Amino acid sequence: MGLQVNNLTGGYSSVPVIKDETFDVQSGELVSLIGLNGAGKSTTINHVIGLMTPFSGSITVDGIELQQNVRQYKQQLAYIPEMPVLYPELTLREHLDVTMMAYQLDRTTAWKRAHELLRRFRLDNKLDWFPANFSKGMRQKVMIVCAFVTDARLFVIDEPFTGLDPLAIDDLLELITERKRQGAAILMSTHVLDTAEKYCDRFILINDGHINYEGPLAAMQKRYADTGSTLTDIYLAMARDGQHE
Known part of the structure; x- marks a missing residue:
C-alpha cells in the first residue's frame, strides 16, 4: 500500500x-521529492515522519493513519536525515541495539542483517567505536545501517548522497x-538529479509549498x-518559470 498523503497543509506556528x-508512494516504488531550497521539501518530510502536526489533511502508511495511531505508524517508517x-x-553496537529495541525486532534475525549491512558499508570493525566522532560520511553510513536493519514499510531518505563516497x-x-523488490515504499529528497533520473x-x-508536477519521467518529457530531455533540463526550466510567476 505504501504512503498516502491527502490534502496536506502544514507549517510552523500558524503560517x-x-x-x-x-501524493503517494506505492509499495515497491522509489519516488523522488525535488525542489529548490525553501520550496517545502523538508516541511513535507517532517510531516510525513511525524515531527510536525498537519493543519489539515491526512497521512497514512499501509493504511495506518498518523493522527490515529502514532506509535504503530512510526514503527512502519525508517528515516535517514540529511544531517546524521x-x-x-x-557506541555503534549500542546504536543498533537501541534501534532493534525501538522497532521490537527479533535480535537474532536483526543482528544477522546488521552484520551484512556493516560489512557492506565497511563498518564491521567499528562496532565498539563512538559514531558521533566519525566523519560526516561515516556517520551517514551509520544512519543508513540503522534504518535498513529495520523491517520498515516506508523509508524516508533526505539528501542521502551528501558526504558519501562513490562506493x-x-x-x-x-x-x-x-x-x-521486497515491497518497501521509498520517498527520497535529492538535488542529485542525474542519479534520481536513473533510479526513481x-x-x-x-515549488512554494505546492506540488507542480507528479509523475514518471517519460510523461514529464512529453x-x-x-x-x-533530461530531468535536470526540465526541472531547471520549471524552477526558473516558478521564480518569475
Missing part, C-alpha cells in the same frame, strides 16, 4: 508552508533497489518537450 499536497543524528555516549553511494542505491520511478516537483 502554512505546504499547501494542499496530495547520533548519541555521543553510545557508498553505489552500495546505498543497491540497497534501495533490494528493498524496493516517479518524481514530485514542489509534457515539457520544449525544455529539454
